[in-house]
Amino acid sequence: MRTPSLSPMTLALGGALLSAPAIAARLDLSVQIPQLEVAEYHRPYVAVWLERDDRSPVGTLALWYQQPKKGDKPAGEGPAGMAAGAEGGGKWLPDLRQWWRRGGRELSLPADGVSGATRPVGEHALSLVEGGAALKALPAGNYKLLVEAAREEGGRELLEIPFQWPAAAGQTLKAQGKSELGAVRLALSR
Template sequence: MKDFRFLSMALGLAMTAPGVSAAELALSIELPRIDVAEYHRPYVAAWIEREDRSVAAQLSVWYQLDRPAPSGAAPRGESGTKWLPDLRQWWRRGGRDLAMPVDGLSSATRPVGTHVLRFDAGSRPLAGLEDGRYRLVVEAAREEGGREQLPIAFDWPPAAGQTLDARGRSELGAVQLQLTP
């Protein structure tokens, strides 16, 4: 019983110690309905850049994941990774250095709608993010479609709760960044 009290006191002190941040970043990405004859889900990447435009954190990349062919069937066509360079800025800013798939970062393309990603300061990819000024960048590219990139500037860690947003014109709808101290 004595050990348990000591452990709980130590845990309580650690959680209230200066410098321990419980900050959270929530990212909402809307993929709009596009009225075209042949619709392909967009590839989407989200990352955080420093002021010098170097990548501070990779948040997410959605692309066509390889699916195994049914047994006895001919192998499927090319790999979905072939088209990742179409996310031009993401590719140049670090995407080409990643071996896909990346656990916790990459996932399948998403359907039309609003998709929310949440990250907290104590976990990857924000765990090593130093105090400072950053830009969240969301980029989308679609086969037989266009490409679009939206930046949102913010300070980390947030001093107060805030919601920042940007609106796309074609491939992206509303992109919202919600910061909680």
């Protein structure tokens, strides 16, 4: 009886499949910024971060604020050593009070993969994968996702969604804002 021979391509493909990582846990977030009927509208600053059950911060996942315009000259140092600039919005980050108190003031800005410009009205998505920079070495346990928004000439709002990491099965958790935030949806999958 003849033993079938395997081609080098079959061996390479088989080896790649055997060495492929298991499907990683995911955290998919959707944040809605509502349309507001106000005389003077400014896009809100938004911070998204994780905390442990004891309220100690794990880390900032996203921070949307007014970015300095090209050509702006720094007008001195702002929060966390960031040059505020004439049009830079760094000096207003403390208006995100809970985020600021729970770790924002220690964040060196702009932070790669975290900082970004303010977002317009609509739904905005953020996806994170286990093992990525934001969720690197996140131990199993109970956490809270927090989303805080503050708007010039407007109000503030803080939403929190408790969850367990990693999720045993896929689940979607929600919170509904009343003023500065709309629906916030957290989808966990394994």
